[in-house]
Amino acid sequence: MEFFNNAKSVRLKSHLDKYLVADEDEQTVRQSRNGAPTKARWAVELVDGNPHVIRLKGCHGRYLTASDEAFLLGMTGKKVLQTIPDIKKDASIEWEPIKEGYRVKLRTKGGKFLRANGATPPWRNSVTHDLPHRTATQDWVLWDVDVVDVSVLDDEYLPSNASSFNSSMQDQDHSFPSSPCTPSVSSEGRAMSAASERVWEPSIVSQKRWPSIGTDQRSSRNSGRQDGMEFFNKAKAVRLQSHLGKYLLADDDEKTVRQSRNGASHRARWTVEFVEGKSNRIRLKSCHGLYLTAADEPFLLGMTGKKVFQTHPETKTDIAIEWEPVKEGLNVKLMTSEGKFLRANGGSPPWRNSVTHDVPHRTATQSWVLWGVEIVDITVSDLDSNSGWSSPTSSFSSLAEDYSGSPDTGSPMVQYCNSGNDSIKEVSGMEFFKNARTVRLRSIHDKFLMADSDEEKVVQDRHGTHKSVRWTIEFVEGVDTVIRLRSCYGKYLTASDEEHRLGVTGRKVIQSLPRKLDSSVEWEPVTDANGVLVKLKTRYGNYLRANGGLPPWRNSITHDVPQRHHDWILWSVDIMQTRPRSPPKVSTSESEDDLSSSFHLISSSPGLSSRHEDPPMKSEGRLIYYYVADDDGDVSDDKNAPSFHFKGYGLEELTQKLEEETGLKDIIVCSRNLINGKLYPLRLALPPNKPTMHVVVVPPTSRGSNTSSFS
Numbered sequence: 001m002e003f004f005n006n007a008k009s010v011r012l013k014s015h016l017d018k019y020l021v022a023d024e025d026e027q028t029v030r031q032s033r034n035g036a037p038t039k040a041r042w043a044v045e046l047v048d049g050n051p052h053v054i055r056l057k058g059c060h061g062r063y064l065t066a067s068d069e070a071f072l073l074g075m076t077g078k079k080v081l082q083t084i085p086d087i088k089k090d091a092s093i094e095w096e097p098i099k100e101g102y103r104v105k106l107r108t109k110g111g112k113f114l115r116a117n118g119a120t121p122p123w124r125n126s127v128t129h130d131l132p133h134r135t136a137t138q139d140w141v142l143w144d145v146d147v148v149d150v151s152v153l154d155d156e157y158l159p160s161n162a163s164s165f166n167s168s169m170q171d172q173d174h175s176f177p178s179s180p181c182t183p184s185v186s187s188e189g190r191a192m193s194a195a196s197e198r199v200w201e202p203s204i205v206s207q208k209r210w211p212s213i214g215t216d217q218r219s220s221r222n223s224g225r226q227d228g229m230e231f232f233n234k235a236k237a238v239r240l241q242s243h244l245g246k247y248l249l250a251d252d253d254e255k256t257v258r259q260s261r262n263g264a265s266h267r268a269r270w271t272v273e274f275v276e277g278k279s280n281r282i283r284l285k286s287c288h289g290l291y292l293t294a295a296d297e298p299f300l301l302g303m304t305g306k307k308v309f310q311t312h313p314e315t316k317t318d319i320a321i322e323w324e325p326v327k328e329g330l331n332v333k334l335m336t337s338e339g340k341f342l343r344a345n346g347g348s349p350p351w352r353n354s355v356t357h358d359v360p361h362r363t364a365t366q367s368w369v370l371w372g373v374e375i376v377d378i379t380v381s382d383l384d385s386n387s388g389w390s391s392p393t394s395s396f397s398s399l400a401e402d403y404s405g406s407p408d409t410g411s412p413m414v415q416y417c418n419s420g421n422d423s424i425k426e427v428s429g430m431e432f433f434k435n436a437r438t439v440r441l442r443s444i445h446d447k448f449l450m451a452d453s454d455e456e457k458v459v460q461d462r463h464g465t466h467k468s469v470r471w472t473i474e475f476v477e478g479v480d481t482v483i484r485l486r487s488c489y490g491k492y493l494t495a496s497d498e499e500h501r502l503g504v505t506g507r508k509v510i511q512s513l514p515r516k517l518d519s520s521v522e523w524e525p526v527t528d529a530n531g532v533l534v535k536l537k538t539r540y541g542n543y544l545r546a547n548g549g550l551p552p553w554r555n556s557i558t559h560d561v562p563q564r565h566h567d568w569i570l571w572s573v574d575i576m577q578t579r580p581r582s583p584p585k586v587s588t589s590e591s592e593d594d595l596s597s598s599f600h601l602i603s604s605s606p607g608l609s610s611r612h613e614d615p616p617m618k619s620e621g622r623l624i625y626y627y628v629a630d631d632d633g634d635v636s637d638d639k640n641a642p643s644f645h646f647k648g649y650g651l652e653e654l655t656q657k658l659e660e661e662t663g664l665k666d667i668i669v670c671s672r673n674l675i676n677g678k679l680y681p682l683r684l685a686l687p688p689n690k691p692t693m694h695v696v697v698v699p700p701t702s703r704g705s706n707t708s709s710f711s
Contacts, residue, residue: 001097003104003145004054009043011035012106013144014116015366020127020143022058022082029064029080031116031125041148053094058082063093066108066129077128080114101329103142113141118363136364138564228325228332232282235272236377239263240334241541242344243367245505245561248355250286250310257292257308259344259353261497263540264519269376281322286310291321294336294357305356308342330566331370341369372561374541428481429525429534432573438470440574441536443546444567449557451487451511458493458509460546460555467656470576482522482539487511488656490665492521495538495559506558509544533570543569577653580621580645621647622690626658629698633679635672641694651682658697668698 004010012020018031019040032040038059045055056064062082071077085093091109098105106114108129115130117123117140132138232238240248246259247268262268266287275281284292290310299305313321323334323342334342336357343358345351345368360366433439441449447460448469461469467488474484485493491511497520500506514521519539526535536544542559545568562569625643627635646657655669670679672694679696687693 001052001054002099003097003147004044004046007044007145007147009041009148010056011040011146011148012042013146015139015142015363016116016118018116018125020064020114020116022060022062022064026060026062027082029082029127031127035146047094050094053096055088055093056095064095064114065093066095066110066112066114067092071126071128072122077115077117077130078112080127080129100142102144102327104145105141106143114143115141116143139363139366227280228327229280229282230327231325231332231373232272235373235375237269237271237375238284239268239374239376239541240270241372241374241561243370243505243563244344244346245507245540245542246344246353247541248292248342248344248371250288250290254288254290255309255311257310257355259355261540263374275322278322281324283316283321284323292323292342293318293320294323294338294340294342295320299354299356300350305343305345305358306340308355308357328370329563331372331563333369334371342371343369344371367563370563372541426526426535427531429527430481430483432525432527432534433473433483435579436473436573436575436577437579438472438575438577440464440469440576441471442572442574444570445546445548447546447555449493449544449546449571451489451491455487455489455491456510456512458511458557460557464574467652470656472660473579476522479522482524484517484521485523488659490663492517493523493544494521495523495540495542495544496520500556500558501552506545506547506560507542509557509559528570533572535569536571544571545569546571577648580647621645622686623692624654624657625692625694626661627694627696628662628664629670629679629696629702631702633698633703635679635696649686651684651686654682654686654695658695662697664697664699666700668700670696670698672696 013035014020014031016031018033019035020042021030021032021034021037021039022042023030023039034040041059042064043057045057047053047055058064060082062084065081065083065085067079067081067083069079071079083093094109095106095114096108098107108114112129112131115128115132115137117126117128130141132141241263242248242259244259246261247263248270249258249260249262249265249267250270251258251267260268269287270292271285273283273285275283286292288310290312293309293311293313295307295309295311297307299307311321319337322337324336326333326335326341336342340357340359343356343360343365345354345356358369360369442464443449443460445460447462448464449471450459450461450463450466451468451471452459453468463469470488471493472486474486476482476484487493489511491513494510494512494514496508496510496512498508500508512521522539523536523544524539526537527533528535538544538559542561545558545560545562547553547556547558547568548565560569622645623643624646625641627641629635642661644657644661646654648654648657651669655667658669659665659667669682671682672679679698682695
């Protein structure tokens with residue numbers, strides 16, 4: 001409702017950049033690129049007793065109505081018309097606005113949405129109400145709202161008493177029309193009404209200093225475009241990531257501009273320069289000292305797209321190197337002075353990885369002009385200000401040190417995420433993992449990240465007690481901001497480069513054990529805005545994503561940059577096992593002597609004391625000595641047997657720990673009879689009071705693993 005609360009009349013623009021128009025037959029509703037006529041203006045009426053719905057009245061005095069008549073026989077979409085209902089309480093003329101980022105969906109009483117159709121006739125330019133079931137048509141129900149006239153009560157310079165304002169306006173022979181244009185049956189009357197409206201609007205604006213609501217499409221504020229300068233105001237250098245998950249890269253030939261998945265390269269960094277006298281324009285300088293330039297040369301002969309180069313213009317006043325950021329939800333569009341947009345092309349060569357500037361006319365290419373902005377360096381002057389930043393407890397001086405690093409840093413510590421109009425930085429979420437040894441990750445669907453038994457796939461599952469949902473945390477030497485996650489099968493959570501579904505942006509997440517641990521198995525934890533949940537980001541800017549919906553998406557895991565389902569990349573962290581403190585390094589003989597002496601009785605007499613009153617084992621758990629049986633099931637009596645401290649209580653935890661220590665799988669944990677030397681599998685709980693234990697690990701390849709060989 002915030003789009004309409006202060007609006008007297010609006011224009012609604014569809015995903016096709018066409019406006020909702022009330023046709024002259026006073027019945028049809030369609031789309032048109034011409035948003036200037038009064039037919040594209042709709043008066044907003046609030047509904048008494050229901051603050052969540054509105055009515056929209058066209059220039060002919062008729063209401064936007066969701067009819068029950070099918071648009072085409074056998075199709076689900078139904079007609080949207082202009083009508084005058086018998087009573088104003090007719091629910092068919094009521095629409096509930098639902099906010100979706102910086103757009104709105106208009107829902108009918110029956111739960112369907114106002115939909116702007118594309119494709120070939122008879123669908124082209126038609127308007128229906130329907131539920132979009134296909135992914136490709138999800139944005140067909142999204143509308144931009146351009147406020148044409150604002151409500152009198154919205155003007156801070158006007159008196160609070162509306163009646164006094166009306167009376168003063170009557171003294172000046174001005175009147176407020178009840179709709180954007182006065183209903184009339186003659187074209188002459190409509191022309192007179194439009195003429196009087198053109199006279200009436202500027203007089204009100206000039207006298208009462210209303211907000212700027214003109215229809216000049218050159219102004220981003222007036223045309224409904226959102227200023228995207230907030231992405232760059234605090235930035236010294238940025239990386240731009242396309243809808244394909246690739247980065248804008250300045251090639252080594254110091255001329256070509258293309259897309260690449262290597263976001264760690266210094267060629268993917270662009271220095272931000274502001275244009276003097278133009279607060280809404282920037283220049284982007286490459287690592288070669290050349291500027292991103294919108295050229296006039298066609299990319300391919302006969303095609304609309306034109307080339308984008310790196311150039312060094314003769315003067316900095318050349319408008320070809322100036323770009324206007326236009327905010328689009330969590331992304332930004334970079335517009336040239338001619339109204340075209342920087343576009344990341346997909347498809348087959350020569351389009352693949354190319355970059356042009358163009359106006360996308362097809363629905364399938366609307367997202368090709370959207371870019372994610374990652375801040376690599378911030379301005380030093382900004383470090384003294386907390387405005388718009390949610391900083392951790394550490395000082396900003398240490399934050400500045402984090403930014404000063406190699407130009408090939410794989411993952412910047414700060415990236416803009418936009419919620420409403422606020423810009424915040426991403427805060428490291430390492431605190432979720434620094435004391436954890438094993439964790440469970442629970443998605444927004446209340447399912448756990450699970451390593452499939454095929455030792456390759458990664459899925460979601462509601463069964464949170466299974467060992468496959470436990471992930472061992474490993475820290476990366478020399479990097480304090482990333483972790484590795486190892487499954488119970490000894491393989492790492494890996495962001496692969498393979499597409500999950502052909503033609504879809506999400507890529508597979510798998511279990512793998514590469515010969516050399518690379519950045520594909522490294523994840524950067526980032527907290528959400530509330531600091532309660534965590535996002536796991538790859539070194540190239542994608543996020544671990546738990547998918548919902550219908551199969552094949554249901555329960556699948558991908559890595560992607562979400563355009564719509566932003567909560568699908570949020571995870572809650574359950575710590576299953578904490579990381580023990582490293583015990584002091586002592587020789588095995590000293591350890592055995594201390595342990596044997598720790599069983600001595602201690603006198604409770606006040607005059608006696610002993611160095612064993614507070615044994616170190618009290619805080620470190622029990623000590624486990626383990627021996628590995630050979631292929632024949634024999635166990636050597638090694639006095640220097642390996643050992644570790646174990647804080648757990650269950651046999652399953654001990655088995656998992658021994659598998660980690662030995663690198664073996666499917667082991668059998670046994671105890672040995674001190675008299676006859678025979679092995680007995682441990683099947684019940686561990687002994688109470690945490691005494692020292694000597695256990696034997698029997699591999700599955702050993703003859704001793706046969707249960708018939710146990711006594």
